[in-house]
Amino acid sequence: MNIWKYEVPINEDSFILEMPKDSKILSFQLQKENPQIWAIVDDENDEKEIREFKLLGTGLSFGKEKLVGYEFIGTIQMYDGDLVLHLFIKETLHNIIKRTISSHF
Numbered sequence: 001m002n003i004w005k006y007e008v009p010i011n012e013d014s015f016i017l018e019m020p021k022d023s024k025i026l027s028f029q030l031q032k033e034n035p036q037i038w039a040i041v042d043d044e045n046d047e048k049e050i051r052e053f054k055l056l057g058t059g060l061s062f063g064k065e066k067l068v069g070y071e072f073i074g075t076i077q078m079y080d081g082d083l084v085l086h087l088f089i090k091e092t093l094h095n096i097i098k099r100t101i102s103s104h105f
Contacts, residue, residue: 001040001041001042001043002040002041002042002043003026003038003039003040003041004019004023004038004039004041004043005031005036005037005038006019006036006037006038006039007034007035007036008028008035008036008037008053008055008087010035010055010078010083010085012055013054013055013056014052014053014054014055015052015053015055016050016051016052016053017037017050017051017053018048018049018050018051019039019041019048019049019051020041020042020043020045020047020048020049021042021045021047021048021049022042022045022049023039023040023041023042023049023051024039024040025037025038025039025073025089026038026039026040027074028073028074028075028076028087029074029076030076030078033078035076035078035085035087037073037087049092051089051090051092052089052090053073053087053088053089053090054066054067054070054087054088054090055085055086055087055088056085056086056088057083057084057085057086058084058085058086067088069090069091070088070089070090070091071088071089071090071091072086072087072088073087073088073089074086074087075087
C-alpha cells in the first residue's frame with residue numbers, strides 16, 4: 001500500500017483519473033496553491049480503474065442531474081478565498097455495494 005497524489009485540473013468541470021482499483025480518496029487540498037487529491041492505493045495492484053470527478057464553483061448554477069451518482073470529497077479555497085471549488089467523485093458499483101452491505105451490519 002502507498003499514498004499517491006494526483007493533480008486536479010481547475011480549468012475543467014469534469015475530469016477522469018486512472019487509479020489502481022479500489023483506491024480510497026483521503027483528501028482534497030491545496031499544496032503550494034495547486035489543488036491535489038491524495039489517495040491510499042495498492043501500488044502492487046496492476047488492475048486500474050477510471051474514476052470520474054466533477055469540480056463545481058460556489059455560486060455557479062447547475063442542474064440537479066449533474067451530481068446524480070456522485071459523492072462529495074471536499075472543498076478548497078484559492079486566491080485568498082475568491083475562488084471556492086467543491087470536488088465530487090462518481091461512485092463505482094463496487095463502492096455502492098460495499099457501502100450498502102456495511103450499513104446493514
